[in-house]
Amino acid sequence: MIAIPLRRKVKAAIRRIARLCYRAVKPFARPIAFRLRAYFTVVLQQEIQQAHLRTVKELEHHARLQRQSTERLLATHTATLLKAFKSSQRATSPALEALRTQSGEQLAGVQQLMQKLLVPGDTFVNVGAGVGANALAAHLALNGQGRVVAFAPLSATHASIRGPLRIDDILGDNGRADLIVIDSSNAGLHVLEGASRSIAFNRNIAVVVELGARQPSETGDSSNKLLGFFTDRGFQYAGIDSASGTLHEGASPTVEQTKAVSLLFARPDSPAWARARGER
Secondary structure, rough: OHHHHHHHHHHHHHHHHHHHHHHHHHHHHHHHHHHHHHHHHHHHHHHHHHHHHHHHHHHHHHHHHHHHHHHHHHHHHHHHHHHHHHHOOOOOOHHHHHHHHHHHOHHHHHHHHHHHOOOOOOOOEEEOOOOOOOHHHHHHHHHOOOEEEOOOOHHHHHHHHHOOOOOOHHOOOOOOEEEEEEOOOOOOOHHHHHHHHHHOOOOOOOEEEEEEEOHHHHHOOOHHHHHHHHHOOOOEEEEEEEOOOOOOOOOOOOOOOOEEEEEEOOOOOOOOOHHHHOOO
């Protein structure tokens, strides 16, 4: 019976001592605890930032390697086609036969215009390259001095793409582009949106886009929207003769037209106009 009150007194004394110790240590312990927490938080943030930077560098390195690999593959393929094209009077492969047919009948005007617009050292971008007719024409115009970037996605692959083709990502922040030819009947406006930065950065750029019958209305790529994309950015345009490549200035295409037409877009002060008219 005596031990119970004594035990309670001991516990009460211990609690009072503990409270006194806590009150005495609290003013010193709290700043130390905050400093320790801040120290470990900063270290953790630095490690996260370093890990993020390493990841970004690895992704950029991978993208650069992939872009270089694609360019080497395209250069090798173009060189092979060019060699066969020059050394043979008749195409011996289905691809070259299709290339000659497409080049001679459908794209003759655009390709003749390309010969005027491109000079050695330029960068040419072709979206919807098909069998490579425009890419080969650009290679000949550049005479081996310049850059040709061509895209020809398969329909099944193109259907799976949920966002626009980002030409800006391919060319980079300050990537040069002198002439872009877009023959992408169901994604022309999306392609242009993915090239907005490059079009804004390259003041003398020229763009060739096909409008008309091959622009299905359900995609939203109407002629008015495409024209609006350029006029909002201060571009002028002119029609391109499908056979000779000469310009039909003052032409005004409509959405209802049944025949496709190719248009040249450039800013009023761009040297592309003088080149296209043969004035250079």
